[in-house]
Amino acid sequence: MKRYSYRERDYAFGQVMLTLRTRLGLTQTEVAGRLGVRRRSVTDWEGGLSYPSVDHLKRFVALAVERQAWPVGCEAEEARTLWQMARQKVLLDDGWLGGLLSHTLASPAPQPAEETGVTAHAFASPFRSGPRVDWSDAPDVASFYGRERELDLLSTWILQERCRVVSVLGQGGIGKSALATKVMHQGAECFEVVIWRSLRDVPTCEALLDNCLQVLAPQALFGTSASLERRQDLLLECLRNRRVLLVYDNLESFLEEGQDCGRIRAGYEGFFQVLRRVAETEHQSCLLLTSREKPSELVPLEGNRSAVRALRLARLEAKACYQLLVEKGVAGSTSEQMRLIEAYAGNPLALKIVARTIVELFEGQIVPFLEQGEVVFGGVRALLDEQYARLSVVEQSVLLWLAILREPANLQELLAVLGASLPRTSVLEAIESLHSRALIELGLRPGIFTLQSAVMEYVTARLIVEVTDEIKQGRYSRLVEHSLELASSQEDVRQTQQRLLVIPILASLRRSYPRRTALEEHLLALLDELRSWADEAQGYGPANLLALLRELRGHLCGLDLSQLSLRGASLQGVEM
Template structure:
């Protein structure tokens, strides 16, 4: 063959994914995979005519439906049948090799001794092959001993590889003595694996458990990040080397990734389920704290695999042990109570596991209290959470309902009761903070919503859109109160004055407009910028309005609200300025720019007081904590940074400060987002960002 390609179907990859990767490999990255699966298959057949290739699809049974007649595909995987037929019925010089515990139904009519499709039923290895494995492990066995050993383990090469170590280490290479030990110590692969696992260190067992949970090859960094163990980086490398030497793990297909042999993965998974079952029954979590039942942030096919092979079997066995749904839920509640008694640093995955199991069990979550707990990796997409308390909870890695495509702006109401979010599909959603439930949907814009703001009296929500319109909404009723038109193009920013009677807006049309909320009329147009006005903000006393622009020479302008005149122009950024925000005391103005910096300015003098560096892409939003001690910044680099502004002592008359993320001023970098951070907002109590 000119090219040999191996693809594992163990975790059920989508057919389109497999076809695209194969097309690119066979064409040496020259061909672009078409959109339709049928066209992808046709192109692959053509490429197989041009190059003689061997494509191996391993573990085909992973995409077959269990519990039904043999040869039936799982939902969403019937396209693999089209691939098999396409490569079976069309002329080409290549070969598709399948390994599977189940034969696809469509291949039966096509196979035969001289037909294009042929089947080889694999049995255990021949005695001679088994002897080769033993010799490679420095074990000299007679033909009779090899035959007996091969029979005991069904000629399974993995089992033979695993038993070689105890034969050599415990029995001095004496196969007969090993076999004479008999049941239960060495009877079968389960017992053999159990003996192997018992000899492992805590960190070795930890790696095996996480690889079994992960269901796909994992990098060292991912193993370390998910583990609750504290160990030196060198220890993880040593552990992986040791586990490879024990033949308990193997390399993944891509780079420095590792996974388990299928038989080992099944065994470890069963052990995890058994341990977690016992802990739930007695109400004392240990493994439940150290390991996740499922990973909410994993790819969907992996998450579904975790639900199918870990969560559901665990719940099924709980039902058998406890006899009733009420007792299952009661024991899970007892586990949650036990987790709550632990310090936060020891809670681990306990709270998240209980929540995931309740969700998988179909429990009514109304009124559940998860406050001040670690709720790690909870998969709450499309889950109703009425009156569920997450106050003070650490929701690291958790997924909530995805209501829209991309969220751009966010804003908390001044009283802390509501959160508003705008999306690129033109909708604004209103959420009740207490129970995190959506309570309103405002529709009317025909373009992306770029900005939202609450009036200081909490009664009105303003939204600005790329459709050039500003809309005012009643927070209480959801009714549209007014539509403000006058800007010539996209609205980037809106802000209420402290008296809730004045609204400022910034637009692509290079102007700022001041609007009367009472009459809905434009009171003034401020037109000294020469490019888009991306952000506007009122000072806490309402006397000053700051505006940030994309002027050729990027500037911030400060306006006297009473006279509608520009009283200061702040220069220092070298690229578009996207956001400005006054500190709660009104003395400092923060700005975020595409030049990757945040600048802090003295409002009284216009002097630059500090420059904060650390983001690697344009800074889209800045927001002060309610007490003014902390500044948050959101960036297109997909992170949020938390800056300790109090540590800068900006009011002490010091010279301008230049601080990077390593200086200690940056308290934290939040990197859970998987896309650009377009907006950030602090809750009124400062506990939630």
């Protein structure tokens, strides 16, 4: 089959093709069968990767006219617009189109929307308004490799079988978020509202519900009871009355670490009440989850014919891994590539990171890299340990600050927290280097930088270990150079910093100082030592020690804070 392909994706054309297929009420496989093409061809059209040939586009136009996918009276105009968008090398045959319209429109009308499985609102023109979307937090999936079977399966569960809860499971870096994003974009036109939310920063159940209800039912939320049950009722009402796709990324943030797999983290029982109600209650919406672990509450509800399904992502298929390596500039024979893929268990994030190392240090050659020693992938953490050790002091500091800030940041924001001692050019060079190593990502807006989820978790854990070791050994490096919580951060971010940094560090210290008084005395001794330093040299040290003492004691009464530089200290509401 001849296809007109091009270098850059034509997202506008792809969106129109996807919208029209949705309004036809057909799957990609069904459209492919009617047009006499492979399903992959339809996927490429909807992905903006290629255009149909003249014959196949004419068949598609005929199908759209036959099933009344366009508003009555506008068929000719819409068909000409589609033809023009498809960049055909020949003009649309007006005689053919006229004959098609006169014959088809004289025939009986197609089945009602209820029988075809397409909602009435779906018959609006695809060139006009679409669903209401709030997905700015979703990752930008510029390159997507393989996963065709998984895409088809998830689309079937969500769009055709109308599953209420669908989980995408797998290890860190395996591509859960990318797959969920792809599914979300491809199926968006089948929903009235599409919302993406990341659970990475562990928001409270109430805050998460309020955040979604502000999009779904802001008027109903205003002035209502603050009870969790009332919020749950409102959410279920919205899911029943409107077709909503709600995506929650990083669900494992709500699960206990180091405990039985799938156990709820203390304080988040309310969220899993919501989860159970969404899974068990009849409605027309879908909750799409990504997680490293399966919540134990969903296990009894899952089944092949149930409205609750789970897909566990295995390693990325070899063909897609080859494509990834080639695009990253890695050279080598098929057997050499296979050795590399096997070493990192087909983990796309791991392969992206190691590919950069191979290109930069070994001129893209796999064999010299493998000859450096045995390379065994035991998880993304082991790989990131190797990469982290290769970074400069400034590069490590930038990574740590992005993990502390928890939100996308620009250069000015990084310079503000790093301090005046680092030149602007050094920080910019560090950012450029980190991006080239695939350790930081560019945000949706120019000049914004953030961390991929797996890297965020790794760097956060690294900071906790390093600060804990420094405090036990009476050293000052990370403790002075980096803040554990910033008063200048938004309230929800500051609470996250406290929950994910201050509390874990204190918990680790308590294991080394079983007696509370011994730990308190050690922290106070460190504070006294910093008191003798110059203000600028104290950095964030005093503020960090106060944060730990506040968490340990519950107050800061009776402390002498003289001669201490409290940079970024969060003292609001603290008894002193």
